[in-house]
Amino acid sequence: MICLQNISKNFGKLPVLRNIQLEWRAGSSYGLIGPNGSGKTTLIKCILGLAIPDAGTIHVDGQVIKNQEVYRKKIGYMPQIGRYPDNMTIGQVINMMKAIRPDVTHVDEDLLRAFRLDAMANKRMRTLSGGTRQKVSAALAFLFSPPILILDEPTAGLDPIASEALKEKIAWAKENGKLVVITSHILSDLEELITDIVYLHEGYVRYQNRVATLMQDTGEMRLSRAIAHMLRAQQAAQPLPAA
Amino acid sequence: MRLFFIWGYFALTVIAHAKTIVVGAGGTVTKIREGIALASAGDTVLIRAGLYREGNILIKKSIVIRGEGQAVIDGDHKYELFTVHAPGGSISGLTFQNTGIASIEDLAAIKVLESTNLHLYRNTFINCFFGIYLANSSHILIEENQLTSDAAAEHQIGNGIHLWKCHHATLRSNRVHGHRDGIYFEFVTQSLVTENHSEGNMRYGLHFMFSHDDTYHGNTFLNNGAGVAVMYTKGVTMTHNRFVHNWGSSAYGLLLKDIRDSDISHNEFIENSIGIFMEGSSRNQFYQNEFRANGYAIRLQASCDENRFRQNNFRQNTFDIITNGSLVLNSIESNYWDRYEGYDLTRDGVGDIPYRPVSLYGTLIDRMPTAVLLWRSFLVLLLDKAERAAPAITPENLKDTTPAMKPYDLPPKHQ
Amino acid sequence: MSRLLKYVFYDLLRDRFILAYTLFLWVLTSVLFQFDADAGKVILSLMNVVLLVVPLVSIVFSTIHYFNSYEFMELMLVQPIPRKVVFLSQYVGVASSLATAFGVGVGLPVMLFGGGAAGVALLLSGLLLTLVFVSLAFLAAVLTPDKARAIGLALLFWIYFALIYDGLLLWVVYTFSDYPLEKITLVLIAMNPVDLARIILLLQLDISALMGYTGAFYQQFFGSILGLVFSAGVLLIWIALPLFAAYRLFAVKDL
Numbered sequence: 033m034i035c036l037q038n039i040s041k042n043f044g045k046l047p048v049l050r051n052i053q054l055e056w057r058a059g060s061s062y063g064l065i066g067p068n069g070s071g072k073t074t075l076i077k078c079i080l081g082l083a084i085p086d087a088g089t090i091h092v093d094g095q096v097i098k099n100q101e102v103y104r105k106k107i108g109y110m111p112q113i114g115r116y117p118d119n120m121t122i123g124q125v126i127n128m129m130k131a132i133r134p135d136v137t138h139v140d141e142d143l144l145r146a147f148r149l150d151a152m153a154n155k156r157m158r159t160l161s162g163g164t165r166q167k168v169s170a171a172l173a174f175l176f177s178p179p180i181l182i183l184d185e186p187t188a189g190l191d192p193i194a195s196e197a198l199k200e201k202i203a204w205a206k207e208n209g210k211l212v213v214i215t216s217h218i219l220s221d222l223e224e225l226i227t228d229i230v231y232l233h234e235g236y237v238r239y240q241n242r243v244a245t246l247m248q249d250t251g252e253m254r255l256s257r258a259i260a261h262m263l264r265a266q267q268a269a270q271p272l273p274a275a
Numbered sequence: 276m277r278l279f280f281i282w283g284y285f286a287l288t289v290i291a292h293a294k295t296i297v298v299g300a301g302g303t304v305t306k307i308r309e310g311i312a313l314a315s316a317g318d319t320v321l322i323r324a325g326l327y328r329e330g331n332i333l334i335k336k337s338i339v340i341r342g343e344g345q346a347v348i349d350g351d352h353k354y355e356l357f358t359v360h361a362p363g364g365s366i367s368g369l370t371f372q373n374t375g376i377a378s379i380e381d382l383a384a385i386k387v388l389e390s391t392n393l394h395l396y397r398n399t400f401i402n403c404f405f406g407i408y409l410a411n412s413s414h415i416l417i418e419e420n421q422l423t424s425d426a427a428a429e430h431q432i433g434n435g436i437h438l439w440k441c442h443h444a445t446l447r448s449n450r451v452h453g454h455r456d457g458i459y460f461e462f463v464t465q466s467l468v469t470e471n472h473s474e475g476n477m478r479y480g481l482h483f484m485f486s487h488d489d490t491y492h493g494n495t496f497l498n499n500g501a502g503v504a505v506m507y508t509k510g511v512t513m514t515h516n517r518f519v520h521n522w523g524s525s526a527y528g529l530l531l532k533d534i535r536d537s538d539i540s541h542n543e544f545i546e547n548s549i550g551i552f553m554e555g556s557s558r559n560q561f562y563q564n565e566f567r568a569n570g571y572a573i574r575l576q577a578s579c580d581e582n583r584f585r586q587n588n589f590r591q592n593t594f595d596i597i598t599n600g601s602l603v604l605n606s607i608e609s610n611y612w613d614r615y616e617g618y619d620l621t622r623d624g625v626g627d628i629p630y631r632p633v634s635l636y637g638t639l640i641d642r643m644p645t646a647v648l649l650w651r652s653f654l655v656l657l658l659d660k661a662e663r664a665a666p667a668i669t670p671e672n673l674k675d676t677t678p679a680m681k682p683y684d685l686p687p688k689h690q
Numbered sequence: 691m692s693r694l695l696k697y698v699f700y701d702l703l704r705d706r707f708i709l710a711y712t713l714f715l716w717v718l719t720s721v722l723f724q725f726d727a728d729a730g731k732v733i734l735s736l737m738n739v740v741l742l743v744v745p746l747v748s749i750v751f752s753t754i755h756y757f758n759s760y761e762f763m764e765l766m767l768v769q770p771i772p773r774k775v776v777f778l779s780q781y782v783g784v785a786s787s788l789a790t791a792f793g794v795g796v797g798l799p800v801m802l803f804g805g806g807a808a809g810v811a812l813l814l815s816g817l818l819l820t821l822v823f824v825s826l827a828f829l830a831a832v833l834t835p836d837k838a839r840a841i842g843l844a845l846l847f848w849i850y851f852a853l854i855y856d857g858l859l860l861w862v863v864y865t866f867s868d869y870p871l872e873k874i875t876l877v878l879i880a881m882n883p884v885d886l887a888r889i890i891l892l893l894q895l896d897i898s899a900l901m902g903y904t905g906a907f908y909q910q911f912f913g914s915i916l917g918l919v920f921s922a923g924v925l926l927i928w929i930a931l932p933l934f935a936a937y938r939l940f941a942v943k944d945l
């Protein structure tokens with residue numbers, strides 16, 4: 033569903049993405065992991081068209097995305113830090129989003145209700161806490177039932193109840209044939225949500241595999257341990273080139 | 276007044292014997308020339324309405340010539356009309372038109388040579404080369420005449436009222452329009468010019484030189500090509516005149532060149548490129564004049580000294596004073612300046628800090644006229660403020676140390 | 691675009707700064723008219739506001755607003771909306787709010803107290819300068835990576851057009867004062883929207899100040915249909931060119 037071919041991106045002289053090759057399919061859920069500065073956010077921005085790759089092509093649903101915008105109808109994106117016009121209310125932001133996609137008739141308001149945002153529709157964005165904004169961001173990402181969901185650190189800053197509600201929704205999305213991409217630092221969070229793992233380091237895709245395969249290969253029971261095990265093994269076999 | 280008296284006396288002495296000769300179509304006398312030939316001193320020649328084309332007519336007797344109705348004397352663009360050489364008499368109520376135009380001879384509608392005690396009044400002059408031309412004459416009273424011309428260029432037209440070597444002349448309530456100079460005096464002394472209106476002339480509204488001890492009172496000089504220029508004269512009195520809208524790159528409300536010991540007071544200078552331009556002029560008094568909306572109110576060249584500017588109002592002028600030197604030999608005191616930003620803590624109506632009427636930007640524009648483009652820009656505002664605080668280019672001593680806080684009440688006093 | 695614009699505009703109209711700016715202009719204009727019966731003199735005083743304050747407020751506010759809307763633009767750009775629409779709706783939103791503030795703050799009192807032809811010239815100049823400086827603000831904003839540097843660049847733009855350029859112009863006039871400069875200065879004036887607006891206003895308001903041959907030349911030129919088309923055209927170019935340059939940069943910018 034999303035296909036990246038030879039994607040490279042530099043910020044000035046600093047390479048951020050180096051020759052990335054990825055293919056993500058519907059019905060799977062990908063955990064995009066890696067340390068700070070590994071290129072996770074830039075990769076997502078490239079898919080969303082916020083950043084423009086220096087080289088390579090990106091296909092979304094078979095379509096080259098360069099200078100296009102219609103493909104973004106298929107993507108629900110939840111940013112790491114959602115910021116909205118200060119003077120607008122939650123209700124207005126939601127209405128605006130609906131106004132942008134006048135052709136969507138059915139909206140999925142499960143999360144709005146789960147987060148009790150419908151009761152806060154008249155609150156202005158500037159009065160909201162970081163957690164509440166995250167809830168708005170999550171609700172917006174799922175609002176139009178898009179086939180692709182890209183969630184950047186989705187559970188950071190959410191209270192446990194909201195976090196669980198969101199996880200349930202992600203699981204539901206996965207089971208309903210959608211493509212889900214999640215970045216997170218908290219590996220334990222991802223454990224139950226993802227089917228595949230992509231490990232980025234200094235702009236390279238260091239590792240990608242099915243989670244099940246990874247667990248099997250390493251013989252570990254927990255995802256974080258499995259990854260650590262795999263990385264150690266990889267380092268031992270082939271030291272990382274100096275960046 | 277004395278002039279009136281003399282003329283009145285003269286009229287009385289001859290009135291007992293006087294007869295009236297009527298000139299007009301249908302009468303016994305049809306030509307002005309015949310009528311004048313029939314008349315003796317003291318007689319009246321009454322000219323009936325009609326068009327008279329008789330070329331030049333010479334008048335050597337002191338007779339009264341009076342027009343009635345539309346009596347029009349036409350020169351066919353060839354002739355001078357009346358040439359007067361008489362010890363008295365009057366010409367009135369006539370319309371003169373279409374004199375000849377010559378480059379060597381000064382053809383005029385009425386030329387007066389070596390005459391005295393003439394009264395020229397209520398005549399109309401249309402497209403005459405010179406209107407009224409006086410030479411070597413005295414005690415001439417010129418009143419309520421109208422002179423207009425629609426000549427296109429300066430060389431095609433002479434002066435409206437032109438006096439050369441005359442004294443004791445009086446010009447009152449005449450209107451001159453479209454001539455070269457409206458009123459021109461050369462070697463004319465002890466004369467009075469009052470209540471005249473000189474407008475839209477090609478060159479100067481009033482132009483005189485070597486004409487001492489004359490008085491100009493209550494005249495209006497409006498929209499003339501180069502304003503008013505007066506030169507090489509002393510003892511001029513100019514009061515309650517209006518110098519208005521003389522606009523152009525070399526137009527002046529009043530140009531003073533080598534004018535000395537004169538009094539220029541209670542005049543209004545409004546909307547002129549330069550209100551007063553003066554060079555080589557000394558010991559003149561400028562008192563209670565109104566300078567309003569001029570480009571430069573006063574251009575004071577360094578060749579001027581001992582002039583005194585006192586209690587004048589300076590309002591809405593682009594620049595107040597400009598000068599080309601740094602030496603200040605003139606006194607400027609107690610004037611009202613609308614740009615003054617000082618204060619009056621002592622509450623005596625006099626500003627506590629001096630006003631410097633010369634602006635840096637005004638000086639710049641004077642040296643490079645294109646800099647006018649920067650007028651009212653932020654840069655110019657800053658430059659002027661800086662210069663006023665610490666003069667570097669403008670003369671340090673050119674200042675009014677007793678600026679008035681309020682404008683003087685200077686109502687127009689002419690009738 | 692119109693749907694998006696509605697929200698941008700709505701957000702701006704509730705902006706306290708825009709309200710304060712409107713109020714400031716309105717109070718200033720009204721007070722000037724109360725103190726001076728001569729409408730011509732009031733408009734002369736307002737000219738400084740139009741030539742200095744309006745560009746300054748427009749450029750600084752727009753630059754800050756651009757960065758404050760950064761997340762909003764990001765939010766819009768992950769929706770199925772082209773970059774052009776996001777960018778233009780920002781421009782139109784900011785420009786129309788500032789223009790509305792000027793129109794209400796200065797325009798209403800001027801019309802109310804009777805500004806005449808000079809008042810109309812003042813309003814048009816103010817509106818066009820607002821649009822020009824919003825364009826320049828967007829250019830400054832896309833040229834720089836962060837808000838502080840963008841505001842610095844915006845202020846530099848302002849001080850360049852308000853002051854430095856005139857210094858250079860004065861230097862040119864001084865250096866070449868022996869040559870006929872009228873036509874060249876016409877081009878030089880056109881290179882600075884503030885100068886162009888100032889000359890147009892002077893020809894309406896303070897014609898007596900433009901003395902001599904230069905003044906006569908400008909009066910003749912700007913009084914003609916050609917002059918009108920020229921000045922309107924140049925100001926429109928000053929709006930379009932920085933905006934277009936800013937858009938071209940924005941189109942390939944990483945957010």
